[in-house]
Amino acid sequence: MSQKVRVRFAPSPTGPLHIGGIRTALFNYLFAKKHNGDFILRIEDTDQNRYVPGAEQYIIESLEWCGLTFDEGPGKDKGFGPYRQSERKELYKDYAEALIKSGHAYYAFDTTEELDNHRKDHEAKGKTFIYNWHNRLKLKNSLTLSAKETEEKINSGEDYIIRFLVPQDEKLQLHDIIRGDMEIDSNILDDKVLFKSDGMPTYHLANIVDDHLMQITHVIRGEEWLPSLALHHLLYKSFGWEIPQFAHLPLILKPVGKGKLSKRDGEKLGFPVFPLSWETSQGYRESGYFPEAVVNFLALLGWNPGTEQELFALKDLIAVFSLDRVQKGGARFDPEKTKWYNHQYLQKKSERELATxxxxxxxxxDIPTSITTLDHIEKVVSLVKERADFVSDFWSLSDYFFEAPRNFDAKAVRKQWKEDTPAIMKDLVTVLDGISEYTSGHIEKLVKQWISDKELSFGKxxxxLRLVIVGAMxxxxxxxxxxxIGKEESITRIKTALTEFIDN
Structure with missing residues (x-):
């Protein structure tokens, strides 16, 4: 690629960022870094009615947590800013009017009420109302009004919008890196609104103008934008601009059934769908997931490396990523697999980091400070981490290292505690008390020798012993x-079980 690769992630600050959005950001990031290009964050906040305070900061914090550092964006202007569309709004009207002058757009004065009446009339006849070549010469716009009438309406302050003039009878040849070649009949397209009566551009105009001005070379976005590809292609042609390459990523599907993964799926099945918590919705970070595990499982939702390898650090993903290995069909989300990934990354971490x-x-x-030192916790973690998926699992796996069991598994008591068990446990206390070198290997050697000398079975x-020390099997x-836990605590637990619990 002779031209420097420049890609953008362009979310709207209308709420929390779905993991589908994070995956889009990730694929953009990987593609940019693979080709020594730039990864740009642009905040598309033209729809002020849907703007949610705090959403922009949430987006930025989510990207940072995942390690997807943007090269340009809010607070990082490299000469292509501003990176919030609301701060660029003065730009867009000139471009909309340039399209009018070149004959590729027009003013429309139809009121919302008039358009609603047209829709109802069409529905009554079993038709669908589409504002395009079928009817635009019958409606209230600068195509049907004289230049003087149009100017008078604008000067009088009458509300208007600017619509794109979709050419009639054209077969559009489109290409998508993931989906290949497509042909679209221009006659099925509607004349989309480019500029609204409130003085703000629509997504379509602002998106194209910004991508051009920011020199975006590749537009990598979700499948939901595929229906807009034809319009965007036409807009580029109308401006006479070079068209970037497009790649539309497959949807992330529900774990069961068809359809796009939603917040409701997460609530129903008990897993996060957002990277960070938002209001009452739990995020992956707060649920105990490591960011590298989240990045890894998202990378393999819709993309595969062509090998059996499943674990990839971010730098490894950059090295092997390519858009031609992104699948066309939707990728089914598997909550259990996400836990598996977290388990793998937990096992990779040092005991010291996990202890911290x-x-x-x-x-x-309120556990005694003598056993909450990092050195001690590290030893405990080394014994239980294989069974953990999350750091939050450690307490249930290791509570007995830090405090004596308060309850004993009733089923285990019935099975393991026989008539002769109290006498055996009392003798064992004496054995343990006599061990000077209280290390695992030495204790094991002497206890097994005692069992052999007493001609007891290990099952006896x-x-x-495990029951009285741990509380369960x-x-x-x-x-x-x-x-x-140490000699003193070992003996105390056996005696406690004999006197206070099991013996009674």
């Missing part, structure tokens, strides 16, 4: 647990 993430929860529980000793190697 776990420590604040322990400090809130080990399951009840779970956890890692029991001798590792004994070492970490």
């Amino acid at each position: 993430l776990y420590q604040p929860e322990l400090l809130q529980k 000793v080990m399951p009840p 779970k956890g890692p190697h029991i001798f590792d647990i004994l070492e970490l």
Whole structure:
């Protein structure tokens, strides 16, 4: 590519950013970085009625959390700003009027009421009202009014909009990097509004003008914009501008059934659909997901590397990403697979990092400071992390390392606690008390020797021991647990179980 690649992510600040939006940003980012290009953030806030305070900052924070740092955007002007469309609104009217002068657009004075009446009339006849070549010469616009009448209406302050004049009887040849070649009959297109009566451009005009002025080379966006491709193609031609290459990404589909993944799906099935929390909706960050796991699973929703590899760091994705491996069909969202990805990234992290993430929860529980040191937590984490998908899983997997069990699994008690168990446990206390080198390997050696000497079965000793130490039949190697909780605590737990709980 001789021309420098420049792509943009252009969300509207109308609420939280859906993960489909993050995936669009990710694919733009990967493509830009793969080709040593620029990734631009543009805020498309022309629809002031739908503007939501805080949404822009949410978008920026979401991108930053995912590691998708934009090269240009709000606060990072590289000579192509401003990057909020509301701050560029003075630009657009000139371009709309330039299209009128060149015969590619026209003023329309039809009121909302008049258009509604036309629609109702068409519906009554079983037809659909479309404002285009069929009827534009019968409606109230500068195509049917004289230049003088048009000027008088504008000068008198009468409301008007500017519509694009779609050419009649043209077969448009369009190309999409992902979907290939398409042919569209211009006669099925409507004369879209380019400039509204409130003095703001519509998405279509502002989008094309900004992409041209910001020298965007590739437009990578969601499938929902595919119906706009013909209009945008015509707009570029009407301005006489070079047309960027387009790529329309497949939808992210619901886990069950057809249709686009929605907030409601997440609420119903219990998983996030936003990168960060928004109002009452939980985000991936707050649900305990690592950003690199989110980026990884989003990358593989609709794209594949052509190999069996599933785990990719961001730099690895940049190296292998290409638009020709993006699929046309929708990508089904799998909540369980997202957990699998988080599990994989949790396993990759050092015990020290995980201990640092776990420590604040322990400090809130009034656990003695002697066992909430990072060194101690690190040892605990090393024993339980294989079973964890999230850092938030650690407490349920390791609570018994930090406090004695308050309850004992009733089913396990019935199965493991026999008539001779109290006597065996009392003898075991004596064995443990006599061990000077209280390490996992040494404890295991001496306890097993004692079991052999006493001619006991392991089933008589080990399951009840785990029950009194942990409270249930779970956890890692029991001798590792004994070492970490220490001799005094090990003996206390056995005695407590004998006197206060199980023996009664």
